[in-house]
Amino acid sequence: MxxxxxxxxxxxxxxxxxxxxxxxxxxxxxxxxxxxxxxxxxxxxxxxxxxxxxxxxxxxxxxxxxxxxxxxxxxxxxxxxxxxxxxxxxxxxxxxxxxxxxxxxxxxxxxxxxxxxxxxxxxxxxxxxxxxxxxxxxxxxxxxxxxxxxxxxxxxxxxxxxxxxxxxxxxxxxxxxxxxxxxxxxxxxxxxxxxxxxxxxxxxxxxxxxxxxxxxxxxxxxGRDLTPSRPATPPPRVGLCLTPQWEAATADTEQALREAVRCIRGAGGEVHEVSLPASFDELLEAQRTIMIYEASRSLAFERDLHGDQLSDQLKALLDEGSVLPAERYDQARRIARACRAELDRLFADSDVLLAPSAPGEAPAHVTGTGDPVFNRIWTLLGTPCVNVPGLTGANGMPVGVQLIGPLDGDLTTLEVADWLFSRLQEG
Amino acid sequence: MxxxxxxxxxxxxxxxxxxxxxxxxxxxxxxxxxxxxxxxxxxxxxxxxxxxxxxxxxxxxxxxxxxxxxxxxxxxxxxxxxxxxxxxxxxxxxxxxxxxxxxxxxxxxxxxxxxxxxxxxxxxxxxxxxxxxxxxxxxxxxxxxxxxxxxxxxxxxxxxxxxxxxxxxxxxxxxxxxxxxxxxxxxxxxxxxxxxxxxxxxxxxxxxxxxxxxxxxxxxxxGRDLTPSRPATPPPRVGLCLTPQWEAATADTEQALREAVRCIRGAGGEVHEVSLPASFDELLEAQRTIMIYEASRSLAFERDLHGDQLSDQLKALLDEGSVLPAERYDQARRIARACRAELDRLFADSDVLLAPSAPGEAPAHVTGTGDPVFNRIWTLLGTPCVNVPGLTGANGMPVGVQLIGPLDGDLTTLEVADWLFSRLQEG
CATH class of the missing domain: 3.90.1300.10 (Amidase signature (AS) domain)
Known part of the structure; x- marks a missing residue:
């Protein structure tokens, strides 16, 4: 550009x-x-x-x-x-x-x-x-x-x-x-x-x-060396993970994932399906609970002294967080901890997971900033995530794919992302 | 007063x-x-x-x-x-x-x-x-x-x-x-x-x-109800924990712990010795490593633009943190995580642990602010801690004792602290 x-x-x-x-x-x-x-x-x-x-x-x-x-x-x-x-x-x-x-x-x-x-x-x-x-x-x-x-x-x-x-x-x-x-x-x-x-x-x-x-x-x-650590990254083992939010994916995102899979396999990588344990279904709601509970404290000053300068949407969210019982917040954090403990098993056969970055092409500006539905659970789990660009949707707009690594597996995640990025550029 | x-x-x-x-x-x-x-x-x-x-x-x-x-x-x-x-x-x-x-x-x-x-x-x-x-x-x-x-x-x-x-x-x-x-x-x-x-x-x-x-x-x-949740707290089970730093305790602290133990037993509580797993010996140094590594980033602005207004002691600490290899920091965090995973077992037979709050009476003002040697490992583990006042040393200065609870066991820890505080006041 x-x-x-x-x-x-x-x-x-x-x-x-x-x-x-x-x-x-x-x-x-x-x-x-x-x-x-x-x-x-x-x-x-x-x-x-x-x-x-x-x-x-x-x-x-x-x-x-x-x-x-x-x-x-x-x-x-x-x-x-x-x-x-x-x-x-x-x-x-x-x-x-x-x-x-x-x-x-x-x-x-x-x-x-x-x-x-x-x-x-x-x-x-x-x-x-x-x-x-x-x-x-x-x-x-x-x-x-x-x-x-x-x-x-x-x-x-x-x-x-x-x-x-x-x-x-x-x-x-x-x-x-x-x-x-x-x-x-x-x-x-x-x-x-x-x-x-x-x-x-x-x-x-x-x-x-x-x-x-x-x-x-x-x-x-x-403060880390995240530059390539190996002369050449070997083709990765990738777990295709449709996540419990898969119904939010449009045809553009489905197509982008298919192309990414084809590209990975074509370059010698391995792709297999990975399904998340049933307990992961609760993470989406848990992320929202934790976010609004904590935000209602972080932004208490703004809510109380400058409420007239906040958007109605944010005010509603902070007020919801303020009255949320601590037990709900604690329960959400327990869910997150339990799922984090499952991550080692989830990555047993995969260097990274491959999942949607977003539901599809960017929506119209007037509708807001789009839906973080494919991101919330990974943010809550704390795993490293990379959006790999290079693919496009039906209207020629960018549609990325998301690579997710295990906790502290940032270097590997970046290396696989680097590898996939290069392959997509070539293809 | x-x-x-x-x-x-x-x-x-x-x-x-x-x-x-x-x-x-x-x-x-x-x-x-x-x-x-x-x-x-x-x-x-x-x-x-x-x-x-x-x-x-x-x-x-x-x-x-x-x-x-x-x-x-x-x-x-x-x-x-x-x-x-x-x-x-x-x-x-x-x-x-x-x-x-x-x-x-x-x-x-x-x-x-x-x-x-x-x-x-x-x-x-x-x-x-x-x-x-x-x-x-x-x-x-x-x-x-x-x-x-x-x-x-x-x-x-x-x-x-x-x-x-x-x-x-x-x-x-x-x-x-x-x-x-x-x-x-x-x-x-x-x-x-x-x-x-x-x-x-x-x-x-x-x-x-x-x-x-x-x-x-x-x-x-x-945002929690931390007021008494039971009509009367039953006498607690207390694990006396001398911690790997016990050699730093003065006679005043030894005496305060002895009095606390006598008071607990006298009021019907149970006290037994708990020794920490050997892996906990590494926590003191791990806490310092994590603290200076993170602080050297948090205070990077002050170090770089206002270094002449920092104390020599703080500058030295920040500079040490800046050059610390990330591997040392990661290792320290792994040690902390491993010890955190042991906490459930450590509290299996104890509502709380009893340990020193400080080495003894407050030292002379000219020597600094005293030594956090009995606090660092619990801060790193993230456990709730309460200083219970009421005892004094040889010079009549206050000497507290520390109660430590399991992660998220704040209510119990406060209840036992409340119970002990009342008993010490009576005694």
Missing amino acids: TSTTWRTALDGLAAIGAGELTSEALMRECLQRVAVREPDVAAWQYLDEDRALEEARRRDASASRGPLHGMPVAVKDLFSTHDMPTGCGSDIYADHLPASDAAVVALIRRAGGIVMGKTVTTEFAFFSPGGTRNPHDPTRTPGGSSSGSAAAVADGMVPWALGTQTAGSIIRPASYCGVAGYKPTYGLINTAGLKPAAWSLDTVGVFARNVPDARQLAGVLS | TSTTWRTALDGLAAIGAGELTSEALMRECLQRVAVREPDVAAWQYLDEDRALEEARRRDASASRGPLHGMPVAVKDLFSTHDMPTGCGSDIYADHLPASDAAVVALIRRAGGIVMGKTVTTEFAFFSPGGTRNPHDPTRTPGGSSSGSAAAVADGMVPWALGTQTAGSIIRPASYCGVAGYKPTYGLINTAGLKPAAWSLDTVGVFARNVPDARQLAGVLS
Whole structure:
């Protein structure tokens, strides 16, 4: 979708490292793309061009600070930045300037990366959308809650973006926008300075144009080496998992999964069906219970002192959470724990599971940000998930597929995602 | 230590509820105590008397909002308050006014409580002390990091205070100051708006003059009924657990445990020795590894942009965490998980475990805030812990004992603590 000197983040990084490209030139290309496309896409909540360029020039003038040196990263406007307003998708914080940077923002800067600006989030990462449109079709949603991050990366405005997932806010928009989205194992990336929605679900992750790019940024943020660890990944064993929510899948998603299966088998991988234990049927409702129970506490200040500035939808959700008996919450957490204990068995014969990322192509913008129905249970379980892009639906819109790994199996999950991404590109 | 119209928080609450005492009168008594004692104790980071009284008058003029109506609560200065500066024990945030209230602050206000002011914390809840002194002996430390909260409650300046524990920051100061301290099961009380130190350890808890008071506030904050659930608690089965750190216990702590055991047996309770599996020996070091690894990310902004305003001790700790290999962190978390899986067996014959709260009487203020050696492993395991006050050491200083319950066994743990607290008062 872009015609720039960098096709991928790793290309740009290598070119800057080799002295073939300046950070300023790369930033200029990003800003030119924004200038052309932002009126249609509306991905950015805050972006100061002069400042982004100034920071790029400073990087050009200094020795390499680390593995993101000179590269722009977009930050979902739910993470605190001490030098850029942080609005959390709500009028309540329209001009709020935090006193500090979120952990991931500080780590990006420590590694030489440049916070290019803040991207649009739904209201406190829930369901009330911002104005961002899908770059492939402005009548459609980019998904949410990481709407601006997914759209900006998909449109080539920035090589990388930060997102968060509490229900399905990384994998779903990545699928709708046709980019790589990676939600790590719960807790792998530090959440300090993220506006909390539901503490036991909130997970920080990344968007990139492709899986290798996603690995680079996630490696920096997690303090781990997530780059390829083997000379060549052997063809994987994949468990096709239709999940208890299968009835929500459209023909486009069915077709995408079929193509992914054909591609995996064609490249020597093994695919077998995996069905989830019956107890997993309760996870969808358990995720919702936990989310609203915790959110009604996290956002108690906003509910009590600024209720008139909250959407009716969010108010209703917080009020429902406030009166939910603790026993219901405890029961939901017990269900999650019991299912987590089943995961080892579930992955006994599979390196990863293959499942839908979303019900289908991105729905119309006016209908909201789409349904996280295929994401909620994995967020609750805490497993690593990757949206692998490359396939399309009947209208030519992106339809991703989701790879899910065992807890702490992030490296393997990314390697299989990388492998599948390459195979889909070839096919 | 006080001579007021309220002896306990529950007394004050009942008197206000019955119209026998106004919130303003109670607040005035608290403020008079502060006026007399604060020069010696230095518990408060921020306290505006006029504003506290004004808020009390507003409560007196309104119908009851909830189960804390009209009662003052002190808030550790690590929790955000939108209307009071939040300094986190660091010059970096000397005049910082957050945009919102922490979840627990909003919940206190929702229940009719009054945030009386902010209490002194050590630097970002680590080991560099503020100026607070032990109210029983100003040459000694009140403990930390919740120094001001423990001291203010012990001194009768306020009936309740909020604290947090990442290593031993509730149970240890409660022991040193002779008050009830309750660290709930990890995750029971929402941490939104708390300045994160180490996300997988940070636990919100409470201080009160006695166990029933602690139950009342903790019930409001956790959204649970933690008040007595049985007409009379039967004498408990208690596992005496000397922990792998027993060599750190002084004669005062040995003596306090002996007296607690005698008291329990004398009242019909059962005490038997419980020894921890050998694998628990690794928990102390694992807690430290996890704490510094996570803190080095949580505080990356402060380290990189305000390093000159951090103590040398904290800088060294953050730098050590930054270069710690992720494998060491992962190994520490595996150790914790494995030991957590042993807890059911450990509590098979015990309602609670009895262990030291601290090595002994509060040490000299100049030596720091004391050693959390008896708290770290329980914080890492996530179990509920209560400091039961009532005993003293050779110098007449308070020496508490710690009761520890199984995960999510908060109600039982509090009931046994309540039972033991009453028996010690009688004895």
